[in-house]
Amino acid sequence: MLKYTNDHEWLRMDGDVATIGITPFAQEKLGDLVFVELPGVGMKLSKGTVAATVESVKAASDVYAPVSGDVLAVNEKLTGEPGLVNADPTGDGWLFKMKLADVAELDTLLDERAYSALTTSH
């Protein structure tokens, strides 16, 4: 089950590891991505700080850490194939994985229904 942020990131928990990416809505608005800049493995991120940058021919946008924690892994494939984010934003197009510093922060995220309401109001 995915959780979401107001800034159009998604997060999926697997044990105590969170996988993070941008939503289908976000990739649609950005258009075809041409470049993805990922955080360094081992970096400490606090919730709401810039974790990655995604760039399309229209604009470059920051991706924010939905929760605080350490970066465990990044999706190296995106360096050569940024289009994976467009093709499969919640699957092969994931951006990075984090170990959460505070599991309670998950409660601050949106569920499917709340996020869906957010995007239809756009």
Next chain:
Amino acid sequence: MTGNKIPTVYELSVPDRHGVDLPAPDVPQTALPTEGLRADCDLPELSQLDVVRHYLALSQLNFGVDSGFYPLGSCTMKFNPKVNEQIARLPGFAEAHPLQESETVQGNLALMFELQQWLAEIGGFAGVSLQPAAGAHGEFTGLLMTRAYHHARGDLKRTRILIPDSAHGTNPASTTMAGFTAVELPSDARGNIDLEAVRVACDDTVAGIMITNPNTLGLFEEHIDAVVQLVRACGGLVYGDGANMNALAGIARPGDLGFDVMHFNLHKTFSTPHGGGGPGSGPVGASARLKEFLPGPVVEFTRDAQGARYDLAMPDKSIGRVATFSGNFGMLVRAYAYIRQHGTKGLRENSEHAVLNANYLRVKLRDAFTVPFDRINMHEFVCSGAIDGTGVRALDVSKRLLDYGFHPPTNYFPLIVPEALMIEPTETEAKPTLDAFVAAMQAIAKEARENPALVKEAPHQTPVRRLDEVKAARELVLTDRAKSEAP
């Protein structure tokens, strides 16, 4: 890619063809050192006529303000008077060496001194440095001055620069380069900076704010007084992004509005060629409290017992050099000539006509295209290029305009308007040109409804059809031949 593909010089190459036939040598010949010889140079072999025709043909594919209307928002693509080119080519200007002793270039220094004074007068500043080479370079310079000012007061805690979300993208970039943290301020429903957001953000960690007025929506910042007061009250400085000075020159002075430092874009407001046509120039003006931090050298005038003379000098607390020698001197000459020709009254009239032309276009186009902030604008305005229910977007409208012989407006900027088309006609365009542009835009809106594929597949009349921007960005190929073809 279809149509009139022009072959590359390599494709035109014929073995043993020469551009120049040299006479037989009348001195003993010596073999070139072998370690300096390469067999794989693979240079094209062409006659002079081949070369001339090739590059003339390429030049004719170009589109510039000399070939047609170029309403590229935020870029001020106005006509560059040709007399200024002649003046800049006068040998005394063009052939002076930057290391000449100052007594041998008094005229050139006098020109720089007067230009410093005029820009200070136009902007309402206490001093000006002509060093920075372009707008973003001016921003970076102003931010270094901001930091130097706070540090000189012993205040080391100011690390944040406030930037409205309607700012040019260079503002946060310059801020980051200068070692500050950019804090984004939202816009309100009328396209102004959200005053409450400024109030909340202002504290003793704010080094300053960067304001573009008129902003990138082409709107005069209605809260300018309140914003300046709030920032100054918390001890911050006010930086002016002077990119949009073409709306204000001769009418309002940023220095009078409380701006501490601002860059001018000589290549926009003062008509020096740009957009691939020449280097920029971004002089920086400063208020009395920041003047001593200006980059140098600046030109000073002295009159004493030995007579009158101009000299290069460093301001007392200067941040140092930001460019070699005296900046882009050729641009300074052109801007000087432009200001001299127009004078105070002329500069004001230019700004008035720039604003009138932009408002004329907005009112003429607002039925065919949505204008999200539909109020009296300054020298440019922003509409949405999306035509409801047709799938036609700003990019499609832009490409279709090429078929009508117009350069497209700036698209997808500012970011706060989805599908933005940012239109800046400048004062140098006459009404028939504006009317022809309106007719083209209205025709495109009609085509979008009746035959959207025609617009989505545009351009149709250009030497190359729609280019694949995504492929170009993802697969950078910077040579004219694919790797496999190279020897």
